[in-house]
Amino acid sequence: MGETAARTLRADAERSVRAVLEAAERVLAADPGASMEQIAAAAGVARTTVHRRFANRQSLIEALALSAARQLAQAVDDGRPDTAPPLVAMHRITANVLQVKGAWAFALELPAGPGSEAAALQQDIDGRCVDVLRRAQADGLIDGAADLEWVRRVYYALIGESLRGGSGGAGPDALAARIIDTLLHGAGPHA
Incomplete structure (x- = not known):
């Protein structure tokens, strides 16, 4: 993979993480017991994307x-x-x-x-x-x-x-x- 393609993938991954964290803030502020699936839906990403970035709910909270x-x-x-x-x-x-x-x-x-x-x-x-x-x-x-x-x-x-x-x-x-x-x-x- 070329350097430009790798940078694009990193930028996409950073945007996904940022979207998940922003969604987690909104969703958890409204419902502290919300699931990873609810956060993924609010972020507009697949549940697997959230699980790939964060091993579990606690790691998402820490991030x-x-x-x-x-x-x-x-x-x-x-x-x-x-x-x-x-x-x-x-x-x-x-x-x-x-x-x-x-x-x-x-x-x-x-x-x-x-x-x-x-x-x-x-x-x-x-x-x-x-x-x-x-x-x-x-x-x-x-x-x-x-x-x-x-x-x-x-x-x-x-x-x-x-x-x-x-x-x-x-x-x-x-x-x-x-x-x-x-x-x-x-x-x-x-x-």
Whole structure:
């Protein structure tokens, strides 16, 4: 088989896997007990295609969690957490994360197995979040005595609540602005 034909087959296989993972997110979000056959039907692929790519339901679930974790890590990277001014980075990252979490809510709620790549990615994301918060603290945006691990947990809770509570028609940028404003200023009057 020529190099072009092999690339075409790889691209087709990647598209099939992506279609299966996207379908798995939709189907499992609606029915966590859905079968591999239901996922295959929703993806528009043969059941054998799903079984050829994923040995069993658990391997599909693990692949789904890993794919979502990778997308979340990319959303953080795209916000330029190390180089953008802290407030800009926080806003970009928040808007990006809202989009990924909105699209992959089921997969991102799956527990990452200890020692898994998804767990390592989540740990890295947590650390990078604290690093951005530390930069914001150095710029005087966050009180110097604040416990940044606590601030990170509050930040994550604000993101989670904004997704669970509905956006009220607000897009990711407006929600990100609301989350960052609440994180930095609370609910009290602005001075």
